[in-house]
Amino acid sequence: NSKGFIFDLDGVIVDTAKYHFLAWKKLAETIGVTFTETENEQLKGVSRVRSLEKILEWGNKTLDQDTFMELMARKNNDYLAYINTMNTSEILPDVTRVLLFLKEQNQRIALGSASKNARAILKKVALFSNFEAIVDGTNVTKAKPNPEVFLKAAQQLGINAEKCIVFEDSVAGIQAANTAGMISIGIGNKEILSEATYVFKNFTEMSNEFLLELIVLSNE
Ligand code: G16
Numbered sequence: 001n002s003k004g005f006i007f008d009l010d011g012v013i014v015d016t017a018k019y020h021f022l023a024w025k026k027l028a029e030t031i032g033v034t035f036t037e038t039e040n041e042q043l044k045g046v047s048r049v050r051s052l053e054k055i056l057e058w059g060n061k062t063l064d065q066d067t068f069m070e071l072m073a074r075k076n077n078d079y080l081a082y083i084n085t086m087n088t089s090e091i092l093p094d095v096t097r098v099l100l101f102l103k104e105q106n107q108r109i110a111l112g113s114a115s116k117n118a119r120a121i122l123k124k125v126a127l128f129s130n131f132e133a134i135v136d137g138t139n140v141t142k143a144k145p146n147p148e149v150f151l152k153a154a155q156q157l158g159i160n161a162e163k164c165i166v167f168e169d170s171v172a173g174i175q176a177a178n179t180a181g182m183i184s185i186g187i188g189n190k191e192i193l194s195e196a197t198y199v200f201k202n203f204t205e206m207s208n209e210f211l212l213e214l215i216v217l218s219n220e
């Protein structure tokens with residue numbers, strides 16, 4: 001009688017948005033585009049290719065394909081240098097408590113991330129073995145809000161979509177979960193994530209009792 005609990009990575013398990021920000025900012029500056037936290041906010045849950053396309057749109061720039069690829073590689077190298085410094089202290093509050101509780105309740109746990117670096121990040125923070133299935137940017141062809149990433153995760157768990165619950169910090173990710181027919185739980189701001197079934201500021205606000213209710217609720 002298990003449910004599938006699917007976790008997004010960036011913004012849910014770890015705060016890598018700050019590293020994406022530093023790497024994109026450096027890149028944007030080399031091509032003369034202003035890049036602030038406001039722009040960074042709009043890149044959450046968005047693929048690497050789409051992120052660079054957006055930055056170019058904001059700066060009214062166009063690049064040939066080779067330069068585009070080169071800049072993406074450069075950004076990722078800078079990002080990876082930050083990722084390399086990560087350790088377990090970067091796991092967001094109460095993520096470990098929730099993972100362990102779900103495991104104790106015999107629930108099934110998967111990762112559904114847009115990042116091509118998801119596996120490396122999970123290893124850096126020593127959470128890799130907590131996930132029975134991992135679907136990331138290397139496994140999908142359609143980016144969130146397309147539900148592909150979460151449907152694949154459910155499929156790998158062998159659990160029907162209606163019996164899955166998604167934890168997400170991005171609007172695109174919430175939409176993807178909803179389209180997949182899953183329960184969507186926003187982690188972050190209520191106003192921004194208004195399309196989610198439930199919203200919590202972070203996992204410290206989410207009780208084990210609530211998790212138990214989800215296990216029973218999605219049972220029907
Ligand atoms: C994450 C981030 C995005 C990032 C994307 C691709 O998604 O939220 O900002 O652009 O992955 O990352 P990478 O360049 O590492 O492939 P998620 O779905 O884990 O929130």
Ligand code: MG
Pocket residue numbers: 008009010011012044045168169170173
């Ligand atoms: Mg995210």
